[in-house]
Amino acid sequence: MHTSNKLASKKLAEASLESLYRIFTVPEAPDSTLGQIDQSISQNLAGFLQQHIVAAERDLADIERDFADPHIPEQPTFVSDQIQFVLDKLVAQSVHISAPSFVGHMTSALPYFMLPLSRIMMALNQNLVKVETSKAFTPMERQVIGMVHHLIYQQNDDFYQRWMHDRGHALGSFCSGGTIANLTALWAARNNVLAPQGDFAGLGQDGLLAGMQHYGYKGMAVLVSERGHYSLGKAADILGIGRRSLIGIETDANNKIRTDLLARKCDELKQQNIKVMAIVGIVGTSETGNVDPLDAMADIAAERGIHFHVDSAWGGPTLFSDKYRSLLKGIERADSVTLDAHKQLYVPMGAGICVFRNPETLSSVEHHAEYIIRKGSKDLGSHTVEGSRPGMAILVHSGLQIIGRQGYELLIDQGIEKARAFADMIKANPDFELISEPELNILTYRYAPADVQQALLAAPVNLRKEVNELLNGLTKRLQKTQRGLGRSFVSRTRLNPVKYDRDPVIVFRAVLANPLTTLDILTDMLAEQQEIADSPAIQELTGQIRQRLRGTEHHRE
Amino acid sequence: MHTSNKLASKKLAEASLESLYRIFTVPEAPDSTLGQIDQSISQNLAGFLQQHIVAAERDLADIERDFADPHIPEQPTFVSDQIQFVLDKLVAQSVHISAPSFVGHMTSALPYFMLPLSRIMMALNQNLVKVETSKAFTPMERQVIGMVHHLIYQQNDDFYQRWMHDRGHALGSFCSGGTIANLTALWAARNNVLAPQGDFAGLGQDGLLAGMQHYGYKGMAVLVSERGHYSLGKAADILGIGRRSLIGIETDANNKIRTDLLARKCDELKQQNIKVMAIVGIVGTSETGNVDPLDAMADIAAERGIHFHVDSAWGGPTLFSDKYRSLLKGIERADSVTLDAHKQLYVPMGAGICVFRNPETLSSVEHHAEYIIRKGSKDLGSHTVEGSRPGMAILVHSGLQIIGRQGYELLIDQGIEKARAFADMIKANPDFELISEPELNILTYRYAPADVQQALLAAPVNLRKEVNELLNGLTKRLQKTQRGLGRSFVSRTRLNPVKYDRDPVIVFRAVLANPLTTLDILTDMLAEQQEIADSPAIQELTGQIRQRLRGTEHHRE
Incomplete structure (x- = not known):
C-alpha cells in the first residue's frame, strides 16, 4: 500500500513534469485565448485597446479586490483561465496611455514595429551586463x-572610432x-x-565621510x-x-x-x-x-x-x-x-x-x-x-x-506646433487661462472665466490667495471628473506662477507628443472640460468664487 | 519660384508626415519580414533561435564593425531592411541563452506563454511609477x-489585508x-x-556626514x-x-x-x-x-x-x-x-x-x-x-x-537533482575534479586527471600554487574553446578552495536551471570537454603539468 502510494505519487509527478515541459516547448495555439489576443494586438493594436480597456473609471479600492489574495496558488492554473483574468481584470482596468485624446502622460502611441521587435528581444532574452550573455548586443548598445x-x-569620427567600443571606457x-x-x-x-588623492583611495573605496x-x-x-x-x-x-x-x-x-x-x-x-x-x-x-x-x-x-x-x-x-x-x-x-x-x-x-x-x-x-x-x-x-x-x-x-x-524631426516639430496651436485655442477661449506658454510641447492651463481672472489680478493678496485656493479645488475636481469619464485625459500639477506672486496654482498639464493627437481632438477635449465646468455642481463653485470676489469689491468700495 | 519651392517642401513634409503616421497606425503585414519572424517565434521559438543564431563564435572586434557608425541616419530606413540587419547582424551573433546545452548562465528557457503576455505588457505600455499611468497594474504589482x-x-491573512494595498506603506x-x-x-x-532624531532630520534629508x-x-x-x-x-x-x-x-x-x-x-x-x-x-x-x-x-x-x-x-x-x-x-x-x-x-x-x-x-x-x-x-x-x-x-x-x-517545486527539485547527478558523473570521471558539491543547482569543476589531482595534494606549497596556476590557464583555454565551438557552454569563475589552502582555482561553473537540459546533454557536454582536453594542444599543457609535478618528486627523493 505504502509502496504503491509512492509509485502513484511518482507517476503523478512525472505526469506533472511532462505537462510542465509542455509550457516550455509547445507554443500557444493560434486559436487559444492567448494566441487570439496576440494576433489581435498584431493586427489592430488600437482596436484591441479600444475594445478591451473599459473607458469608465472603476474605483481603485474595488479593483484591489481582484488582487487581494497573497497566496501563491498551489495548483497550476490553465493558461486560458489566467489570460481571461488578465483581460477582464487587468487589461480592462489599465490606462489607455496611447489614446490620442490622452494628453496628460509622457508616454504616447508606439510605432507598430516596436511590438514584433520587442518579441525578438524577449525571445533572445539577452542580458546586457556582460558580453558572455549578450554578444552582439553589447556592441549594438555601445553604438x-x-x-x-x-x-x-x-564629436568627430576619430573620437568615436577611438572610444565607442573601447574596453576600458564607456x-x-x-x-x-x-x-x-x-x-x-x-x-x-x-x-x-x-577622487583618489594621496592616501585617500577615493570616495568609491573609502566613503563619503573620509572623502569630505x-x-x-x-x-x-x-x-x-x-x-x-x-x-x-x-x-x-x-x-x-x-x-x-x-x-x-x-x-x-x-x-x-x-x-x-x-x-x-x-x-x-x-x-x-x-x-x-x-x-x-x-x-x-x-x-x-x-x-x-x-x-x-x-x-x-x-x-x-x-x-x-x-x-x-x-x-x-x-x-x-x-x-x-x-x-x-x-x-x-x-x-x-x-x-x-x-x-x-x-x-x-x-x-x-x-x-x-x-x-x-x-x-x-x-x-x-x-x-x-x-x-x-x-x-x-x-x-x-x-x-x-x-x-x-x-x-x-x-x-x-x-x-x-528626419522622422524624429517631424515628430518633434508637429508636437511643438500643436502645443502652440492648442495654447492659441485656450487663449481665445474666455473661460480658460493659459498658465504656461509651451516652449516645447507641454503647456499648462486652468478653467477660470475671464471675469474671474480679471478680478483675481485686481484682488488684494489674501483674497487672491483664497480664490486661487478655491480655483485649485475646482481644477482638481474638473480633472478627476474628466478622467473618470474616460474619453480624454489631461494630468494636473501645482505651479507657483510669478503672475500670482507665486501662489500655489493647480493646473491642467497637456503633453502633446502623440502624433495621432489632432487639433480636432484637442478642440473636443477642451469642449468636454467646458461642458463639465458648465455642470450645476461646478457652476455652483464658480458662483461662490464670483461672489467671494464681488463681496470684497463691496468691502473695498 | 521661392514660393513654389516652399510649397514643394511643404508638400514633401506632409508626405513624410503621412508615412510617419503609418508606422503608428498600420500594422506590420503578416507576410512582411517582421511579420514572418513574429509568427516564426510564436510557432517555434526553439527552431527560430536554432536557425538564426550562428553557432560558431565570431570575433567581437569583427562584430563591432557592424556597429561602428555613430551617426543617426538622416533618412528613414525601411522596416524590412532594418529587420534584415537585425536578423543577420544581431540575432545571428547573439547568445543562445535558452539552449539546453548552455548551462553557464543564470537565465534559461522561457515558458511559451511569456512571449504573448509580454506583447500585452508592451502594447499597454503602462508605467508603474504611479496609479495614473498604470491603474490596475498597481494593485496587481502590490499583490x-x-x-x-x-x-x-x-504572515497571516490579516497582515496582508492590512498592509498589501496600504497607501502609506509598501x-x-x-x-x-x-x-x-x-x-x-x-x-x-x-x-x-x-534615522531622524531630535534636530537631526535623518540621513535622507541631512546626509551621511551629519548623520554620523x-x-x-x-x-x-x-x-x-x-x-x-x-x-x-x-x-x-x-x-x-x-x-x-x-x-x-x-x-x-x-x-x-x-x-x-x-x-x-x-x-x-x-x-x-x-x-x-x-x-x-x-x-x-x-x-x-x-x-x-x-x-x-x-x-x-x-x-x-x-x-x-x-x-x-x-x-x-x-x-x-x-x-x-x-x-x-x-x-x-x-x-x-x-x-x-x-x-x-x-x-x-x-x-x-x-x-x-x-x-x-x-x-x-x-x-x-x-x-x-x-x-x-x-x-x-x-x-x-x-x-x-x-x-x-x-x-x-x-x-x-x-x-x-507545485509547478515551481518541480522545476526546483529537478534542477537540484540534476546537479547532483551531474556531480556524480564528474566524480566518476577520473579526468575531472569536482570543486564544489551542488547544494542547490550550481556546481563547479575542472579538468584535472586523477594522477595530477593526487600529485597536487602531495606537492609542496609553492609547486601546488604553480601547478594550480597552470591548471587555471588550461581551464580558461578549455572553456573558451568549448564556447567558441558553439555546441555547449559552461561559464567559468575563480574560487579559493579550502582543499588547496585557498589557492586561486579557476573552475567551470554549471547552472542547472533549464528544465530542458537532460542528463544526456550533460553527458555529451562533458564528453566534448574531454575531447577538447584530449587534443594535442591541451595534452601538451597537461604533459607539462605532469612533468612539473614529477620533476619535483625527483627533487624530493
Missing part, C-alpha cells in the same frame, strides 16, 4: 550610446529610465569630486532649479549627501532657472566650504516643458570647475529638429546628459540613457568582479548602476534607423 | 509583492533586478540606522561572506559608505560564511565605534550556489539589533520545494530579502523584487513629489529606486498562477 552621444556632442550608460540615468550622472560626478575629511569640505551640494525632477532629490538621498543638499534655485516667469541666483548660490556655498558637486540644467521640465538657459549655466559651471549635468529626459530629442534645436544651445557643453528613450524616442517603457562628454568621467564608478565584468572585458556592466539588464537598446537602435533623424 | 512576501514570511519594491533590489534594501537599512556626526559613529559597515555578489560593493559605493566598508567574511569549505568570524567582526567593529548597518546572508552564491547558515546569522543580527538582509536573487524560489525548503531555514527572520524573477521564476530579463518583513522598514526611503507619487496616493514610485518602470509584474503574476507552487 546606440555613441549615436546619442553624437546627437548631443557632435561613453554612457544605458539604463531603465531617466531616474537611474540621473543617479548615474550624479554618482560619477560625486566620485570625481572626491580628506578634502576638508563641510558639505556637498547639487544645484538645480526649483522645477528639477524629483529623481534628483532621490539621488541626493541615495548618494548620501541628503535631500537638503539638493538646492532648488528660483525660476523666472518662464520657469527657467535664474542664473544670477545660481551663480550667487555657488559662491555663497564656496564661502561656506560646501562643495558643489554638480549643477543640473533642465531641458523640458516635467511640469511645464521649459528649457533652462544652458549656455549661461555652462559658463557658471565652467568658471567654477563644477560638473554640469543636463536632464533632458523629456526634451533631448528636440535636437533632431533643425528648427528648434537652438533652444538647447549649450547642451553640448554639459559633462553629462540624461535622455529617456521611452519618452520622445517612442520606445516602450524601460529605456533611459546617460551620456558623458568626456570618456573618462564615468570611470569614477567603474567596477569589476571575478566571474563577470572582468577587468579588460568589454562588459557594459562595469559602468552601470543596474546589473542584469534586458536588450532594450535594440528598440532604440531600430527606432533611430527606421524613423531616422 | 505580486505580497505573494513573494508571503512565500518568505508566511511591503517591498519591484525593480529591474537583484542589483537594484539589494541597493533598495541597503538604502532602507542605512536610512533606518541614521549626530550619532557619533566613526564609520559604517556592511558584512557579507567573501562570496557576496558584486552588486553589494556597488551599493556600498553608491550609498556613500565606500567599498572598503563592505567587509567580506571568510567562508568555510562549503562556501558558507563562518558565523564565528562574523560575530567576532561585529563586536570588533562595535568597539571601534563603526556601525554595522546590515549583515547580508546569501541563498545561492553566484559562483557555487551555496546557502549561508541563515538562522545563525539571524541570531547574530538580532542580538545586536542589526538589519539582516538576505540576497536570495538566485535561490529564493527554493522555498517552493517541500523537499529543499529547509535549506533556507531562517530566511523568514530576515528584515529584507532579494529575489530575482528573471532567474528562477522563469520571467524574461528585467524583473527583481525586494521584500521587507516589517511594513515600516521601507518607509525610511519614502519620497513624494508634486505632480506624481503625491503623499497619500498609492503610487508605487514612492518606495522605489527607479522612477518610470514597465509592468513586468504581469509576467510574474502569470508565472505564479500558471505554474503554481
Whole structure:
C-alpha cells in the first residue's frame, strides 16, 4: 500500500513534469485565448485597446479586490483561465496611455514595429551586463550610446572610432529610465569630486565621510532649479549627501532657472566650504516643458570647475529638429546628459540613457568582479548602476534607423506646433487661462472665466490667495471628473506662477507628443472640460468664487 | 519660384508626415519580414533561435564593425531592411541563452506563454511609477509583492489585508533586478540606522556626514561572506559608505560564511565605534550556489539589533520545494530579502523584487513629489529606486498562477537533482575534479586527471600554487574553446578552495536551471570537454603539468 502510494505519487509527478515541459516547448495555439489576443494586438493594436480597456473609471479600492489574495496558488492554473483574468481584470482596468485624446502622460502611441521587435528581444532574452550573455548586443548598445552621444556632442569620427567600443571606457550608460540615468550622472560626478588623492583611495573605496575629511569640505551640494525632477532629490538621498543638499534655485516667469541666483548660490556655498558637486540644467521640465538657459549655466559651471549635468529626459530629442534645436544651445557643453528613450524616442517603457562628454568621467564608478565584468572585458556592466539588464537598446537602435533623424524631426516639430496651436485655442477661449506658454510641447492651463481672472489680478493678496485656493479645488475636481469619464485625459500639477506672486496654482498639464493627437481632438477635449465646468455642481463653485470676489469689491468700495 | 519651392517642401513634409503616421497606425503585414519572424517565434521559438543564431563564435572586434557608425541616419530606413540587419547582424551573433546545452548562465528557457503576455505588457505600455499611468497594474504589482512576501514570511491573512494595498506603506519594491533590489534594501537599512532624531532630520534629508556626526559613529559597515555578489560593493559605493566598508567574511569549505568570524567582526567593529548597518546572508552564491547558515546569522543580527538582509536573487524560489525548503531555514527572520524573477521564476530579463518583513522598514526611503507619487496616493514610485518602470509584474503574476507552487517545486527539485547527478558523473570521471558539491543547482569543476589531482595534494606549497596556476590557464583555454565551438557552454569563475589552502582555482561553473537540459546533454557536454582536453594542444599543457609535478618528486627523493 505504502509502496504503491509512492509509485502513484511518482507517476503523478512525472505526469506533472511532462505537462510542465509542455509550457516550455509547445507554443500557444493560434486559436487559444492567448494566441487570439496576440494576433489581435498584431493586427489592430488600437482596436484591441479600444475594445478591451473599459473607458469608465472603476474605483481603485474595488479593483484591489481582484488582487487581494497573497497566496501563491498551489495548483497550476490553465493558461486560458489566467489570460481571461488578465483581460477582464487587468487589461480592462489599465490606462489607455496611447489614446490620442490622452494628453496628460509622457508616454504616447508606439510605432507598430516596436511590438514584433520587442518579441525578438524577449525571445533572445539577452542580458546586457556582460558580453558572455549578450554578444552582439553589447556592441549594438555601445553604438546606440555613441549615436546619442553624437546627437548631443557632435564629436568627430576619430573620437568615436577611438572610444565607442573601447574596453576600458564607456561613453554612457544605458539604463531603465531617466531616474537611474540621473543617479548615474550624479554618482560619477560625486566620485570625481572626491577622487583618489594621496592616501585617500577615493570616495568609491573609502566613503563619503573620509572623502569630505580628506578634502576638508563641510558639505556637498547639487544645484538645480526649483522645477528639477524629483529623481534628483532621490539621488541626493541615495548618494548620501541628503535631500537638503539638493538646492532648488528660483525660476523666472518662464520657469527657467535664474542664473544670477545660481551663480550667487555657488559662491555663497564656496564661502561656506560646501562643495558643489554638480549643477543640473533642465531641458523640458516635467511640469511645464521649459528649457533652462544652458549656455549661461555652462559658463557658471565652467568658471567654477563644477560638473554640469543636463536632464533632458523629456526634451533631448528636440535636437533632431533643425528648427528648434537652438533652444538647447549649450547642451553640448554639459559633462553629462540624461535622455529617456521611452519618452520622445517612442520606445516602450524601460529605456533611459546617460551620456558623458568626456570618456573618462564615468570611470569614477567603474567596477569589476571575478566571474563577470572582468577587468579588460568589454562588459557594459562595469559602468552601470543596474546589473542584469534586458536588450532594450535594440528598440532604440531600430527606432533611430527606421524613423531616422528626419522622422524624429517631424515628430518633434508637429508636437511643438500643436502645443502652440492648442495654447492659441485656450487663449481665445474666455473661460480658460493659459498658465504656461509651451516652449516645447507641454503647456499648462486652468478653467477660470475671464471675469474671474480679471478680478483675481485686481484682488488684494489674501483674497487672491483664497480664490486661487478655491480655483485649485475646482481644477482638481474638473480633472478627476474628466478622467473618470474616460474619453480624454489631461494630468494636473501645482505651479507657483510669478503672475500670482507665486501662489500655489493647480493646473491642467497637456503633453502633446502623440502624433495621432489632432487639433480636432484637442478642440473636443477642451469642449468636454467646458461642458463639465458648465455642470450645476461646478457652476455652483464658480458662483461662490464670483461672489467671494464681488463681496470684497463691496468691502473695498 | 521661392514660393513654389516652399510649397514643394511643404508638400514633401506632409508626405513624410503621412508615412510617419503609418508606422503608428498600420500594422506590420503578416507576410512582411517582421511579420514572418513574429509568427516564426510564436510557432517555434526553439527552431527560430536554432536557425538564426550562428553557432560558431565570431570575433567581437569583427562584430563591432557592424556597429561602428555613430551617426543617426538622416533618412528613414525601411522596416524590412532594418529587420534584415537585425536578423543577420544581431540575432545571428547573439547568445543562445535558452539552449539546453548552455548551462553557464543564470537565465534559461522561457515558458511559451511569456512571449504573448509580454506583447500585452508592451502594447499597454503602462508605467508603474504611479496609479495614473498604470491603474490596475498597481494593485496587481502590490499583490505580486505580497505573494513573494508571503512565500518568505508566511504572515497571516490579516497582515496582508492590512498592509498589501496600504497607501502609506509598501511591503517591498519591484525593480529591474537583484542589483537594484539589494541597493533598495541597503538604502532602507542605512536610512533606518541614521534615522531622524531630535534636530537631526535623518540621513535622507541631512546626509551621511551629519548623520554620523549626530550619532557619533566613526564609520559604517556592511558584512557579507567573501562570496557576496558584486552588486553589494556597488551599493556600498553608491550609498556613500565606500567599498572598503563592505567587509567580506571568510567562508568555510562549503562556501558558507563562518558565523564565528562574523560575530567576532561585529563586536570588533562595535568597539571601534563603526556601525554595522546590515549583515547580508546569501541563498545561492553566484559562483557555487551555496546557502549561508541563515538562522545563525539571524541570531547574530538580532542580538545586536542589526538589519539582516538576505540576497536570495538566485535561490529564493527554493522555498517552493517541500523537499529543499529547509535549506533556507531562517530566511523568514530576515528584515529584507532579494529575489530575482528573471532567474528562477522563469520571467524574461528585467524583473527583481525586494521584500521587507516589517511594513515600516521601507518607509525610511519614502519620497513624494508634486505632480506624481503625491503623499497619500498609492503610487508605487514612492518606495522605489527607479522612477518610470514597465509592468513586468504581469509576467510574474502569470508565472505564479500558471505554474503554481507545485509547478515551481518541480522545476526546483529537478534542477537540484540534476546537479547532483551531474556531480556524480564528474566524480566518476577520473579526468575531472569536482570543486564544489551542488547544494542547490550550481556546481563547479575542472579538468584535472586523477594522477595530477593526487600529485597536487602531495606537492609542496609553492609547486601546488604553480601547478594550480597552470591548471587555471588550461581551464580558461578549455572553456573558451568549448564556447567558441558553439555546441555547449559552461561559464567559468575563480574560487579559493579550502582543499588547496585557498589557492586561486579557476573552475567551470554549471547552472542547472533549464528544465530542458537532460542528463544526456550533460553527458555529451562533458564528453566534448574531454575531447577538447584530449587534443594535442591541451595534452601538451597537461604533459607539462605532469612533468612539473614529477620533476619535483625527483627533487624530493
